[in-house]
Amino acid sequence: MAPLAFALLATEMTGSYRLGGVMMAVFIGAEIASARLAGRLLDRIGVARGLRVLLVVSALGLCGLAAVSSSPVLTVVFVVLTGFAAGGMSGGIRALLPKSVSASFLERAVAIDAVVVELVVVSGPLVVALLTPLGGSAPVFGMAVAYLLAVLFVPVVPAVPRPEGIRPPMGSIMVWLLSSFGFGFLISTVEVSSLPIAQRLGGGAGTAVVIMAVIIGASMAGAGVYAWLGPRLHADRRTRATVFLTVMAVGGVLVAFSSSWPLLIAGLVTVGVCVGPLNTSISMHLQLTLPEDRKAEGFSLSFTAQSGGFALGSLSVSALPVTGAVLTGAGVALTAALAVFTARRQGGYRRVTSAVANQEASS
Template structure:
């Protein structure tokens, strides 16, 4: 909701949508800057307790931003106020992912993450639609709705907490790198499609009104891919990375509507399963008392990939922009097939993924 809510607010209050774009940029930078430090705090105080505080801060900060805009605050003041919800929000993804592991059984975790990815895609589609409906009642309504959602989520956070280990255990970073590469690849390739639907359809001679079709197909394929993976759980990371390679290459090749839609479907359908596999594997490697921090790093890596993919749209020819994501997927495929270092243990990712899903299927 945030991007459209910010631009709608600043357009109505200041007459310029550009300030809304700058607000979103500052918000995103604050999220990335706060992700790891806030994740460490969550690991120390407990994910459930910390999330309730963070959600209240996000709600208060968002409501304060709306009230400041209504009172005629200047652009610099609004930019300063958006930092608080950004910093507090930076640790939410890692905190909730850490909390998820404590509220579902281990054999249900893979399916729970796949369902979570499916719901997130639904929110990405429904959020702008909700903002569009709320803004009809006033430019402040979307921000107050975001604040209410944050406050409501704080109330719904599970109250139970697990015992926390006090000893700080070292994270096996080298073992995590291939899975962080998966997250980076998702952000890198996905952004080149999500950010550029307009030029993609214009290259085919279609009007600007056709751009939402690309986004709708991408989100629909992602929801379907996550749903099928949650139900059947078939396929390992190399399979879905191969779909990324094929899909990104088709988008770059400019083969008409058939090529574009096929490429978008391949990328979308592989996104949820790949994120699920990487998330489960990272959790296995993280010490329990450093999961919020570790997942915050994971989400930050994915956000960095998303930012670089968006940058590629701005500085590279359109046909070339998806190719860095294709290259990242191909490199990660090779990385997952080889040992981490001479004499090191082999990363048999596909076998481990099949074992995890097999356990989940057997118990369902």
């Protein structure tokens, strides 16, 4: 909801959507800056309890943002405060997932979660559109209500005892953070370039919507198939991530050089079908290897890396020709695939925490 809601609020305030772009950039920047600290805080005070606090603080920040919308300076201040509070949410919510489902169902649950995220991406702007007739501040208040409703659904889970001994450094998951970054970079260059790609083929804004629909539909289909098939695969997750990133890079090349609709759709589907499986593979690897008392921190770093890739990929679209931007995204994804393939297993992260993990420690 945020990009469109901020754009509408900015238009009501200043007559232009440009401040909305600044607000969104500041919001993402604040999330990135606070993600690790917020994740570490959640691990220390209890993920479920900490999430409830962050959700309420973020809701209050959005209410403050809507209340001071007449002042651009105060608006940016409240955006920063809300972004800081929201920085650890995605990692914290993901860290709670294995405590809410059985170990044998976890991988399918992660894949289903990817489908749900795509549904949210599609429905968020629709909710903003429905609230817009109530005023420019209404979508922002709607986001605050969403945060407060989320408080009601945070599951009650027992606190994890802090283990004794030396904890492995978070830097040992760097290659997987690079995978998240590469995914975010490539997918953003394709999505943000949807309008110029459509124009290159003689289309317009309506055609750009079709391009987005194709890639989102392919992503949901890929995640759904992987939810059923993923647990049956024997390849370790390092191999899976390498394959998915490589296939996505190939799809990016097809999109970059697409001169016809069949070639473009083939590239979009090739990229899209790998989104859910790749995210699931990365998420499951972190689940099986991160220490129990650092899961929220680790997942927050992963989501931060993905957001950073998305931001820089979007920037590349504004700085490079369409073909060059998408090719750059494909190159970043291919570099991440090579890094995953060549990385040595980190001995410190071989520790496991569940029956499923014990069966899959080699992955």
